[in-house]
Amino acid sequence: MAYNVDVSMIKINKNYYFEYKGKIVNKIVYKGRTYFDKYERINEPLTFRVMNEHIEGKKIIAFDLINKNTVENIVFDYNGRDPEKFWNRASLILRQEGFLNFTAYNSKTPGHLHLYVHKGHTTLNEGIQLAKKLSLKLSSKLPKQWRMFPTGELPREFNILNLPYELYKKERGASWSQHM
Numbered sequence: 001m002a003y004n005v006d007v008s009m010i011k012i013n014k015n016y017y018f019e020y021k022g023k024i025v026n027k028i029v030y031k032g033r034t035y036f037d038k039y040e041r042i043n044e045p046l047t048f049r050v051m052n053e054h055i056e057g058k059k060i061i062a063f064d065l066i067n068k069n070t071v072e073n074i075v076f077d078y079n080g081r082d083p084e085k086f087w088n089r090a091s092l093i094l095r096q097e098g099f100l101n102f103t104a105y106n107s108k109t110p111g112h113l114h115l116y117v118h119k120g121h122t123t124l125n126e127g128i129q130l131a132k133k134l135s136l137k138l139s140s141k142l143p144k145q146w147r148m149f150p151t152g153e154l155p156r157e158f159n160i161l162n163l164p165y166e167l168y169k170k171e172r173g174a175s176w177s178q179h180m
Contacts, residue, residue, distance in 0.1 A: 005055070005164050009103050009118050011072040012063045014046040018160050020060035030155040037157055054163050060108075062160040071127035071150050074134060075161060076115040080145030083111050087169055089141050090115055097134065105164030113168050114161060128152050 018039040026037040039062055046063065054061040065071055078086050087104055094102050094117060101118040119130065131148035138146075150159045 005105070005166055007164060009101065010116055010164075012046065013067045016041060016043050016064070017046040017050065018042065018062040018064070020062070026157065028155045028157060035155055035158065039157070039160060051163060055165065060162060062162045065149050065159045065161060066124055066156065069124045071122050071124055072118070072120060074117040074119055074127060074131045075149040076113070076135070076138075076146045077149060077161070078113040078115060078146040079109070080143070081111065083113050083168070086113065086142065086145070087115070090138055093134070093137050093141065097137070104168035106166050106168050107162065108165060114164060124150060
């Protein structure tokens with residue numbers, strides 16, 4: 001089985017990846033709090049074989065959202081109960097803010113989504129500020145049932161996301177703009 005989830009809009013650094021171990025592999029103290037990391041960084045290329053093991057449920061694989069203090073995507077990690085309502089409100093706000101390229105993927109938990117806003121090459125600090133701004137705008141329309149990435153509230157090692165399982169919805173503008 002080939003990894004057939006369209007992640008072409010997500011720029012993934014495939015030089016390394018993170019694998020969920022189900023046990024604490026690292027203890028991190030950050031901003032006076034202690035975090036327990038259950039993902040191990042694997043310093044090997046993220047191959048289609050590894051991606052397929054993720055899709056088949058043999059492993060849980062994540063990738064780094066931050067590449068040398070830059071980000072390509074701002075991500076809403078939606079964990080609420082009404083993904084359709086979230087998608088409709090978020091896509092409206094994103095279009096109002098001038099973002100036409102965004103894609104939502106289902107996560108492992110039914111009804112939970114990762115909504116990627118394809119921003120392009122952005123400094124980490126600018127990405128964090130933009131994530132806060134978009135979250136604030138959306139929270140004026142919906143109860144806050146999401147986390148934003150990248151974030152400075154969590155250690156660098158926690159600014160990772162699991163690989164998508166399947167496409168939820170792709171904004172039309174994204175596919176059209178790729179062909180222009």
